[in-house]
Each structure stands twice: as structure tokens, then as C-alpha cells.
Amino acid sequence: MAFNDLLQQVGGVGRFQRIQFILVVLPMLLLASHNTLQNFTAAIPAHHCRPPANASLGEARALEAWLPRDRQGKPESCLRFTSPHQGPPFANGTEANSTGPMEHCADGWIYDNSTFPSTIVTEWDLVCSHRALRQLAQSFYMVGVLLGAVVFGCLADRLGRRMVLILNYLQTAVSGTCAAFAPNFPTYCAFRLLSGMSLAGISFNCMTLNVEWMPIHTRACVGTLIGYTYSLGQFLLAGVAYAVPHWRHLQLLVSAPFFAFFVYSWFFIESARWYSSSGRLDLTLKALQRVARINGKREEGAKLSLEVLQANLQKELTTNPSQASALDLLRHPTLRRFFFCLSLLWFATSFAYYGLVMDLQGFGVSIYLLQVIFGAIDLPAKFVGFLITNSLGRRPAQMATLLLAGICILINGVVPQDQSIVRTSFAVLGKGCLAASFNCIFLYTGELYPTMIRQIGLGMGSTMARVGSIVSPLVSMTAELYPSLPFFIYGAISVAASAATVLLPETLNQPLPDTVQDLEDRRRGKQRRQQREQQKQMVPLQASAPEKNGL
Secondary structure: OHHHHHHHHOOOOOHHHHHHHHHHHOOHHHHHHHHOOHHHHOOOOOEEEOOOOOOOOOOHHHHHOOOOEOOOOOEOOOEEEOOOOOOOOOOOOOOOOOOOOEEEOOOOEEEOOOOOOOOHHHHHOOOHHHOHHHHHHHHHHHHHHHHHHHHHHHHHHHHOHHHHHHHHHHHHHHHHHHHHOOOOHHHHHHHHHHHHHHHHHHHHHHHHHHHHOOOHHHHHHHHHHHHHHHHHHHHHHHHHHHHOOOHHHHHHHHHOHHHHHHHHHHHOOOOHHHHHHOOOHHHHHHHHHHHHHHOOOHHHHHOOOHHHHHHHHHHHHHOOOOOOOOOHHHHOHHHHHHHHHHHHHHHHHHHHHHHHHOOHHHHOOOHHHHHHHHHHHHHHHHHHHHHHHHHOOHHHHHHHHHHHHHHHHHHHHHOOOOOHHHHHHHHHHHHHHHHHHHHHHHHHHHHHOOHHHHHHHHHHHHHHHHHHHHHHHHHHHHHHOOOOHHHHHHHHHHHHHHHHHHHOOOOOOOOOOOOHHHHHHHHHHHHHHHHHHHHHHHHHHHHHHHHHHHO
């Protein structure tokens, strides 16, 4: 391609590409922290009802007199006696003290602050009848991610990748910092929504800006490195959350660095590819010459001129297809089949992924340790997924990763709650499969859609993933009805979605289609090959007939 040749002329992967790649990717470490931040800022410590203000609590037994016990002998979280319960000690954990008139916690709760000194749950009492608000806060954040993918995706095509990144860094810094000082829960949710919007823009434009400055042969490595940076961010969150357990301090710590990112982002160089696609060849020339100087290719940069760019890029620009729209995904039968199948795969992967990673407290082990393990499993899982994808093919890899993830989650639903080691093991395996599924579906989607509509197809797939991440916290509320019900829902949808890959073609070692006609030609070519094979099998039978008659 002509533009790829220009990149090679000004240094290929030179000093500029390496420096800008590091600076653009660095905020991705904290992007992972924000996505799963509520595992720590919204953790639910052990709690029980506060006795009435006039109750005498001089002795430890006096406090127990107000608290009924559950079947495990632990104080009830949401109920208390209407009057002090009189009776013998309850050392054996029986239900002896669970009889008598009870009421809800009218005077608030007492929290165990040994692990989490302060969370949004303890500060705003998001427990018992208000427990659903905790999940609602995460859904607000994911709604912001969805809106940001749509809004900032369009703005990036109009204003450029660099300008949108600058805006996103500032918005994340301000909204994240304001969330740390939020005086009430609605204000906190509003600022979290704004953070989700800007972080979605950072995620999209980080990938785009880096890929558009890299030669074609390095782009797969760029995507892989960005994915691993996100995984490393999960390790970072575990360490930071352990060192800074107060939710306001933690929120501020993962947001304030974006002020620094905002300052140095002014030194980014805008994508020359975006300049050229916008018809601004003068700015394309300036960007390429500046990159050439940084890469030590001043002489090669001096050889470039507007005439050279017009000669090299004119054919590429004039042969670009007309503007496509999302409606084109539904007009053509083949694209329509791709759209529905891939939408289901994107939704199910994100739906189950956030169902696991946002419920670390439900596995009965240290959430700090589990955060580290969940981050560590991504490293081998993504590598194994990469090997399967490039050896066996995209379709079997996509089906296997999503199917195995669903099975692991379903097993988690039937394993007893007290088997924390077994449940954690299956959760870690399932999470690793979902991480590999994310990598595979991103590649698979890009290879299935033709060039003329590839970006729109990827955008619609990402949108369905955001819908899955929004619905996922809401489904976790069904645990109030039956503790294992969310796992059955997450697992069943993953298993059902894996069957959709049967309706998709394999793309391993296949050329990328440029138009819908290329898809039709590929399908017809496959049909012709099948017909020829059938004819070859029929030829011996047809030839034997006259010989038999001659006898």
C-alpha cells in the first residue's frame, strides 16, 4: 500500500514510533483499574444492625442480645430484635436466638472496617434494601463506556485522534477526581458515567493512533502489546488497592495521573493517515517530515513534497468506497448473518466476563489475591488462544474459548458455596477463556467484514459488548433470589452463543474481502469447488454404465 511505503521511508518503526507508543499506551494501565475499580471501592464488609441509641452496650453479650443469628451462627445483616433477646449463650450457632419479633435496621449498620476502612457501601449504606444501588453504580459506568464509544468514535473521525485523546485525558482526570470528592451517591454515579465515556475514547483512540503510525507487518504485535498492557493494569490495581484501602483515596490515586497524561499528550503527533483521508495533504506532509526528523531520516523526509504525496496517495484516496452506514449491515443477507452472529458473540463474551470480574467477593478468598490471579491468567490464556487461532483457525478457537468459559461458569453454579478453592479455580479458568475469546473475536470480526464496512462492523460489535457489560451487573442482582442463579445465566448464554460460530465461515489464510462482492465470490467459489468434487465422484459411475451394457 502506498501509505505503508511512506511510513517505511520515514523510518518504519523508529524512535518516534517507540516513544509515542509508550506514552499513548501508558494510560491503559489505569484503564484496567477504572473498569474493575468498584471491586474495591464498592466492597461490602461484614455488617449487622446498629442497636437503638438508648440500648446499653456495656457488655459484649448486650450487643448480641439485639442480633438474631442465621443458620451458620453469624449475626443477621439486615434484621434485629425489636427488644433485647433474653436467653442462654448461643455458642453452638443454632437458631435458638432467631425467634421473636424482628425489624429492619432502623438505626443504621455497624461495619467491620478491618479490611475496608471505607467504601461507598459503608459511607452511603448500600446494603440490604439498598444493595442493588451498588450494582447500579457499575451499570452507570458501563453506560458511559457505551456512550463514549459512540460519541468519541465519531469525534475522532472529525477532529482527529490526538485532539480527542487530549480531551479524554482531561475529562477522565476531572471526572475521576470529582468522583473522589462526591458528596452523595447520585453525584458519584454521574461522575463515574463521565469517566466511563472518556475512558472508552482513550481505549479506541489509543489503538487507532498507534496502529495508524505503524507499518502493516507490525500491527498485530501492536494490538497484542496493548492487550497485555491492559492485563498488567489488573496487577497494578491489586497492589494499589491493598496499599490504599480508603475508597476516596484510591479513586483519587487512579484518576490524578490523567492530569499528567493530559499535559504530555499535547506533544503527540496526529495521525498522518487521518490527515490524508481528510484531504489535508499539507498537514500530512508536515507530520511525515517531523517524524522523519525524529527517526533520523531527515534526508528522506526532505524528499517528500505535496506532489509526491498526491502521486502516491491519489489512487488510494480515489478508490476508497463510498461512505457506508450501519444499515448496510442489515441490507445484504451475508452481512446480516455476520452481524447477528457476531453481535451475539460480542455480547456473550463481555456479559460473562464482567459477570466474573465484578464479583470477586463472591468466591470466599482474598479479593486482592484473586485480582492478581485474574490478571495473571490472561497472560498464558491469550498466548494459547493466539496459537490455536493461527493453527486450527478462528472459528474453532472462538467456539472453544466461549464454550469452555460457559461450562466453567455453569460448574461454578453447582459447586457448593463453601468449596471456595474449587469455585475460584473454575472462575479463573473461565475468565482466562473469556480473555482469549475477546482477542479472537476482535480478529475474527475484522477478517469477516469487507474493508468498505469493516470499521462500522467492529464498532457495532463493540457496542454490543458494552450492552453486555451494562446488563451484567444487573443480572448479578438475581443472587438475591438464588445465590447461583447469576452463574447459570452467564454460563447458559455463553454456551448458547458459542453455537453461533457454526454459521460463520473460516477466515484462516483467507484474503481480506474489500467489498460485499468479494464475499459472494468466495461463497460461490466454495460452492463450485464442492460441485466439482461431486462431479469427480460421479464420473466413474457414469463411465461404468456403457461397459456393463456392452457385456
